[in-house]
Amino acid sequence: MDQGTVLGETEIHVRTSLDGDGAGHDWWHVDRVRRLARRLAAAEAADPFVVELAVLLHDVADWKFHEGDGEVGPRQAREWLAGLAVEPRVIDHVTEIVGGLSFKGARVPRPMRTIEGRVVQDADRLDAIGAIGVARAFAYGGWKGQPIFDPGLAPILHDSAAAYWSGTTSTVTHFDEKLLLLKDLMNTDTARRLAEERHRFLEMFLARFHAEWDGTA
Ligand code: ADP
Ligand code: NI
16 A cells, blocks of 8 residues: 555544544644644654654544543554554554653653654644644633633642643643643744744733733723
8 A cells, every 4th residue: 555545544534533522632633733744844854654644643542531541542553554554664653653742741751752753743732832722722621621710720730641631720720731831842943933923822812811800901
């Protein structure tokens, strides 16, 4: 099977699996991340085939929706690619990226070994900030049933995936626990530049949010 066919089959598989997800992991998230990742891959001379496969498969079985089980996603990616008789070297690489991607707390380092992994991680993180990031955070918060904001909740910089997974938060608190930290966690120069602008938008949004919350605007 040639690379174009593998990508096409994988796209159909992913679109079907993610259809109807209301928690910010819909197909359009994958589609946006793919556009960003293609751009970053070209700038960083990363292998576009590995990058694109990892993007397509990265959220099919997110650990947050499997009781915090981080093994389900990589395992499903591996099984899918093996079914298409993809080269073992590519399967290992894509599986490694899918397994290492997800944010698991401010104090939990998630280093990526290869440039392909760094590109996918940057693209996924860029889609968590800016205007899209704001929209996704509130979509996720609504799905979780958490309040939009609770001034009594202090942000926590979690030092384990378990603490991050089981913590109580509000969506605006999540900005301090994750979204505002992402700009400094970007791996590539291109992503860092895009992140600066998206980060500024988060700050504008928060300033306005708090002014309205306090009744001063
Ligand atoms: P990733 O796995 O891509 O690192 P996540 O899957 O953790 O990111 O999150 C998906 C989206 O939901 C992101 O935009 C993220 O910021 C948002 N999100 C995750 N946890 C929360 C939360 N507790 N409150 C609000 N938004 C959240
Ligand atoms: Ni994602």
